[in-house]
Amino acid sequence: MANRISPEQVLNALRVVKDPDLQRDIVSLGFVKDLQVDDNRVAFTIQLTTPACPVKDQLTAQAKQAVEALGVGNVEVRLSSQVTTARSPHTPLIPQVKNTVAVASGKGGVGKSTVAANLAVALEQAGARVGLMDTDVYGPSVPMLMGGNQQPRVVEGKLEPPVEYGIKLISMAYFLPKDEAVIWRGPMLHKTVQQFLGEVRWGELDYLIIDLPPGTGDIQLSLSQTIPLTGAVIVSTPQDLALTVAAKAIAMFQKLNVPILGLVENMSYYVCPQCGHREEIFGHGGAREAANNMGFPFLGEIPLDLSIRVQSDGGKPVALDATTSYGKAFQEVAGALAAQISVANAQASQVINLE
């Protein structure tokens, strides 16, 4: 007759399972929940810090193996997630939004909006509650990227954002006729940022992805001043010209004490659909190298692919389909980003007590 296993034994066994990002074991991190130990059956839940966790399969397998090694025949591992936040509960603006992530670049035309939209989709597909805020007032592109023809509605004095693919959206494009241009000076931009944050009913969100215009100007400054951002993702194409300007965006965020969550290399390479030849149009690996040199995480690379352009123009983000190479690439970047957000939240000391 087998010895009965105690819950303590199970927990001790699980201490060998380490979260590679947070670099601690899942027991001391408090991830193990609802532990049930019956005669020859052990069941528990691993509560991750994000549903987009890139190592969830690895953690599940390791945990199962660790408990089976105790001689338990039937090990049942369930997964759940509780997205972490480092925000003070007393913040006046969007208090129910756990994480705010700015997607930025130095130069324009590197695919910032496409990356922002697809990261939002990939996080939502993983099971997170996501919003996407388009702060590019002059060249708003989120509504086109996300498709649909809904409009924001005013409900009880606040704007109810349209929802596409499960993602709450706001953009200047919703408020203007298609051919009209916004021709504004700085103070108007500042007000817009404040209204997008304060007058929109975002509700409870795990991640609010914020698509920025290129550069280091009014919008970037207003956003960084109005809310304590969780961090920024820098999008760049691999050529030196783009990376040099990206370094300026990084310098700005560092001045404003906004953590850099990582770099994404867009238009990384092109694979000819006819012959399969791979052409590295902008030179491949530049962003990875830059990230390594500056000591920031590299989140991944997105290929230059005709389908991304076609589907983006057609309002169907490619991250909806993870069976394609580019869809998968976006999901991997989203997973890496979510992991970095969890790391940043675990290290956070940004809650400042002001009295």
Add this chain to the structure above:
Amino acid sequence: MNVSPKSIKLAGERDTVSVHWSDGHVSAYPYAYLRGKCPCATCEELGAQAMRPPSQLPILGQRPLKPERAELVGRYALQIYWSDGHSSGIYAFDYLRSLCPCPECTAKRESASVSE
């Protein structure tokens, strides 16, 4: 940015704004000193002219200077709303730290300016 505040108390002891920093250092800024170091464009341009010297004697008709309230600016700065109506200064945390009036920090600043 190397250090950031853990807590900021506007009504610190002896009319100071008291800041506890993430590295354990504690700074206490007298109100008039901090107001005088306002980094906003107007104050920088006009220097001391922009601010009438706050009187320590309320009987002379001026209300004593103090911060009415303050707000955090993103995660890098503090904006103080002074009782004289001025509020446009955004004190970035590293700037605020560089102003620390404690004897130790003052000595460091002075030796740095001598060696320049």
